[in-house]
Amino acid sequence: MTEPEVSFEQSQAELERIVERLERGDVELEELTRLWERGEELYRRCAEQLSTAQGKIEELAKRLGDESA
Amino acid sequence: MKVEATEVDGRKVFSVRAFNQGIAVWLERLPTVWVEGEVTELRRQERWASVFFTLKDPESGACLSAQMPRGQFDGLRLELVDGERVHVYGRPELYEQRGDFHLRVLTIERYGLGAHLASLERLKAKLAAEGLFAAERKRPLPRIPRLIGLVTGNDAAAKRDVLTAITTRFPPARIIVAETFVQGPRAAPSIVTAIADLCERGADVVIVARGGGSFEDLLPFSDERLVRAVAACPVPVVSAVGHEQDTPLMDLAADVRASTPSVAGRLVVPDLDELQGGLERARTSLRRSARRIVEQRSERLAATHERLGRAPLLALERRGSRLEATHGRLKTLSPRSTLDRGYAIVRAGDSLVRELPPSGTALGIEVAAGSFGARTE
Numbered sequence: 001m002t003e004p005e006v007s008f009e010q011s012q013a014e015l016e017r018i019v020e021r022l023e024r025g026d027v028e029l030e031e032l033t034r035l036w037e038r039g040e041e042l043y044r045r046c047a048e049q050l051s052t053a054q055g056k057i058e059e060l061a062k063r064l065g066d067e068s069a
Numbered sequence: 070m071k072v073e074a075t076e077v078d079g080r081k082v083f084s085v086r087a088f089n090q091g092i093a094v095w096l097e098r099l100p101t102v103w104v105e106g107e108v109t110e111l112r113r114q115e116r117w118a119s120v121f122f123t124l125k126d127p128e129s130g131a132c133l134s135a136q137m138p139r140g141q142f143d144g145l146r147l148e149l150v151d152g153e154r155v156h157v158y159g160r161p162e163l164y165e166q167r168g169d170f171h172l173r174v175l176t177i178e179r180y181g182l183g184a185h186l187a188s189l190e191r192l193k194a195k196l197a198a199e200g201l202f203a204a205e206r207k208r209p210l211p212r213i214p215r216l217i218g219l220v221t222g223n224d225a226a227a228k229r230d231v232l233t234a235i236t237t238r239f240p241p242a243r244i245i246v247a248e249t250f251v252q253g254p255r256a257a258p259s260i261v262t263a264i265a266d267l268c269e270r271g272a273d274v275v276i277v278a279r280g281g282g283s284f285e286d287l288l289p290f291s292d293e294r295l296v297r298a299v300a301a302c303p304v305p306v307v308s309a310v311g312h313e314q315d316t317p318l319m320d321l322a323a324d325v326r327a328s329t330p331s332v333a334g335r336l337v338v339p340d341l342d343e344l345q346g347g348l349e350r351a352r353t354s355l356r357r358s359a360r361r362i363v364e365q366r367s368e369r370l371a372a373t374h375e376r377l378g379r380a381p382l383l384a385l386e387r388r389g390s391r392l393e394a395t396h397g398r399l400k401t402l403s404p405r406s407t408l409d410r411g412y413a414i415v416r417a418g419d420s421l422v423r424e425l426p427p428s429g430t431a432l433g434i435e436v437a438a439g440s441f442g443a444r445t446e
Binding site: 036 | 381
């Protein structure tokens with residue numbers, strides 16, 4: 001499932017809200033696994049976005065002749 | 070003194086010498102007077118006994134030869150130059166040998182400087198009252214000008230100084246030069262026109278430059294028309310007139326005052342080397358920042374992910390301990406715990422005994438360890 005319109009910051013914020021809820025224990029037992037899975041999915045998406053951004057930065061730096069690397 | 074004429078064929082005839090003598094004598098009877106004019110053609114040489122100059126009427130151009138003993142002239146320490154307006158005190162005199170008439174000068178006073186200064190002060194006060202010199206009117210110079218307009222005389226020095234200063238600091242600068250009169254009555258209007266012309270051609274900063282000169286030379290730069298034009302100029306104006314000590318009124322109306330033409334040149338452009346250095350530093354820190362942002366996000370994400378991994382178990386544990394606590398509370402509510410504390414439950418038949426039973430009633434008694442029977446007395 002991809003949600004390209006959701007920003008990194010939005011995903012990160014949702015992930016943090018989920019973690020806080022779980023840590024408070026403020027969650028239905030049936031919801032626990034669902035929330036956890038949702039958290040893992042958000043994490044994967046964020047990590048992917050970060051690594052894409054990093055790749056772009058390095059690529060651009062290389063293309064511009066990166067004396068400062 | 071008596072001038073003798075000779076009788077020739079029945080007419081009285083004077084010799085040239087006698088005639089000149091007669092005129093000279095007659096002229097000597099005229100009073101000593103003050104004459105006002107401009108000094109021109111001033112000639113002074115160490116081996117001459119007198120200093121010679123011509124007094125000129127600035128309006129009509131009428132001329133009057135004048136001479137003064139050199140010692141007296143030097144004693145006045147006026148340092149006169151051509152074009153200065155003076156009051157001269159003297160009397161007419163004839164050079165008999167040549168029949169030349171001149172003014173024998175007894176003293177000279179510079180005229181006009183005081184008058185000029187006073188009128189300049191009045192103009193300065195008037196323009197200051199209008200706010201033309203106010204600090205809040207001053208505009209900053211463009212950081213990198215697109216097109217620099219330079220107004221200057223066609224004499225090399227000031228122009229060369231400005232151009233050299235600009236191109237040394239910032240070789241790619243674009244400059245247009247407007248050559249104008251920089252002294253005399255035509256200077257102010259021609260500079261006003263040049264400024265407007267340069268603005269029209271797209272200059273985004275204008276320099277008005279002129280090397281040093283006498284007080285009179287610099288007077289056009291205090292001309293009201295020019296001062297107003299500088300204040301009203303749509304782009305910033307840098308004034309670079311004369312030397313440090315000269316302050317024509319244009320300086321006060323300009324956005325920036327440069328002490329010399331060279332300084333003006335350095336002020337309007339940035340140092341290209343410095344600029345490139347700064348750009349390079351900005352580029353480096355841009356990359357560094359971009360990398361740092363990704364790094365920080367990664368670290369935060371990793372930390373959150375770690376918490377996420379622990380969270381479900383933590384939630385279950387919390388839930389488990391809450392269950393235990395509830396169970397504990399439940400247990401305190403059961404009668405067993407009361408029996409544990411040494412209380413007993415007494416029954417008569419099936420019902421609990423709450424009132425005094427009749428004698429001989431069979432009772433069932435339950436304690437923590439078990440039950441036994443009893444009978445009332």
